[in-house]
Amino acid sequence: MFSTVIVMTKSEITDSQRIMFGHRLRQLRRKNNWTLAEVAKRSGLAISTISKAERGIIALTYDRLAQLADGLDTDMAAFFAAEGSTFKPGSFAVARKGEFRRQETTNYVYEMLFPELWYKSMSPMMGTLKAHELVEFDEFVRHPGQEFLVVMEGIVTVHVEGGEPVTLQQGDSIYFDSAIGHLYASDGDKDARILVVCTAPGSNPSKTSYKE
Amino acid sequence: MFSTVIVMTKSEITDSQRIMFGHRLRQLRRKNNWTLAEVAKRSGLAISTISKAERGIIALTYDRLAQLADGLDTDMAAFFAAEGSTFKPGSFAVARKGEFRRQETTNYVYEMLFPELWYKSMSPMMGTLKAHELVEFDEFVRHPGQEFLVVMEGIVTVHVEGGEPVTLQQGDSIYFDSAIGHLYASDGDKDARILVVCTAPGSNPSKTSYKE
DNA sequence: AAGAAAATTTTCCAATAGGAAAATTACTTG
DNA sequence: CAAGTAATTTTCCTATTGGAAAATTTTCTT
Incomplete structure (x- = not known):
């Protein structure tokens, strides 16, 4: 009987974390039927930046994260509150303002x-x-x-x-x-x-x- | 009767947010009596990076934030929960009648x-x-x-x-x-x-x- | 109080983020 | 299905981050 052990380097760990975070970002945006352009306008970020972030290509800095949270009508806490708990696609329930x-x-x-x-x-x-x-x-x-x-x-x-x-x-x-x-x-x-x-x-x- | 209105530019808002976040980082570290070197070792970040982050000089990227949270024995959610509250996700308080x-x-x-x-x-x-x-x-x-x-x-x-x-x-x-x-x-x-x-x-x- | 040790900040540079616009892909609509 | 439009991704470049080590400040110790 063998068990499979997957060893990840530190950078691989943060990579996958970031990719999963990107997925949540995209879900959050899609749920509200917003385009990249719309969120860009709401948050003040460039379209390309959001696109890259959603695909986990780049790691947003604190400042941009804060701006983006604002643009998506949430706050930093809501961004990360569900993180760590098992992520079921579609299980994201952020109540919109009002x-x-x-x-x-x-x-x-x-x-x-x-x-x-x-x-x-x-x-x-x-x-x-x-x-x-x-x-x-x-x-x-x-x-x-x-x-x-x-x-x-x-x-x-x-x-x-x-x-x-x-x-x-x-x-x-x-x-x-x-x-x-x-x-x-x-x-x-x-x-x-x-x-x-x-x-x-x-x-x-x-x-x-x-x-x- | 006059009221004072303070107008902040968008960048001033993110600046002050970042500075306050830095203060919380430092508090969190001091609370555990850790030195920069210790947290650096625990998180894998450079000493200088943590120092700068705590003073709001730089805006950490998502990857480093995740690593730092790990090093400080918290998670991202606790970092941001309720804008500086001490609530950890999953925690709450009940007051019984009387x-x-x-x-x-x-x-x-x-x-x-x-x-x-x-x-x-x-x-x-x-x-x-x-x-x-x-x-x-x-x-x-x-x-x-x-x-x-x-x-x-x-x-x-x-x-x-x-x-x-x-x-x-x-x-x-x-x-x-x-x-x-x-x-x-x-x-x-x-x-x-x-x-x-x-x-x-x-x-x-x-x-x-x-x-x- | 002086010298040593520890902790923190600064400096400098390589690595990476972020924006503007071009290129591509996906979506309509006649 | 082709042409047009909208949405997204890539490219290229500048601005900023993050790390190693030097410089400085703070904290001990005697």
Whole structure:
């Protein structure tokens, strides 16, 4: 009985890491139906640079990574949050800016509070989690910023990527980095009522006010 | 009344981002009592490269970032998670009802949630407003940031500087700029229970501008 | 406080990233 | 299917990174 051992040099390791990262970049762009030209405009990078980065031909510098993250409507954390965990093509769920504004799925009904207010640094939402016997597993939700949840009524199970599910009773709360994949479900046979507050880094004026 | 607006060019933004990132690198290294030489050996990078990176003189490429993360016993995600927060991907904090830190004044009893977490971009607090016949008027409270309040139980009157008092029933909420003088009081003959979330702009490193 | 040792920064140069535009490939549409 | 257009990749060149070693600063030690 033999086992195959593949030995990689240090540079081969970083090479393959970079190539995989490039794939994620491309996926992220394709998911939003953006062309290289579009992302180039949004991020301020050259088309060729993005093309090379996506194919792992070059290793972007920190500065360009930051710019690119901005252009793709994420932040550095979201870029790397899923890294290391097994990469299933298509399993990438980065919520686009404002996507969670009116989220109504089989499991959720969200009501954004104060939608008319601009430049909020927090986005409070009231939500109802429908009771289900079987939790239909949607994809994990990921987005930039941080998140705070309190259970107002009922019992809620919070699924956090790479960890055991956490059960929260009425009055319990949880605080986490939204870049981590997360998902809520009602635990009891009644609907649960939750309050969620997200930070919305993109809408923060201090970051968006700049000139060319 | 004037407000100061600081306008940054795109390159100034990435510059300061890089500089702050460098500071975090150095902190991370110092925390473990490692010398540049030690990290150089662990990561395979040159001493000079790490030195320059820590001072924001150069923007590391993806490859070197990956290597450095390895040498510092973290991963890329932890580097960037929540713009300098100490959250590692997969980590989160749960606060159980009633196991909060208490802070008590004549009118308020506040319980800060997650006091042990640093670099939160929000500060959630549970509070009890004692019932009073006469509201003893403290000075208005003012601080930077924004504020969000939900009434969990009872009836609350919110006094906002330069406006009529607002009465909130259970489930009602209010969102405002914390710079405006504000004050809460229980309206009924029972104590009221509120949840307050404040943004703490100063504690977010990535949005604080400074120079060497 | 002086000299030695350790740690960090600077210098200089080879290796690599990043941008503009040309070349190629993929996608429409008549 | 050909011509035209859009999207991507290549090419070529300049700007910047990253490493080795020298120079400097900081930290011990006696």
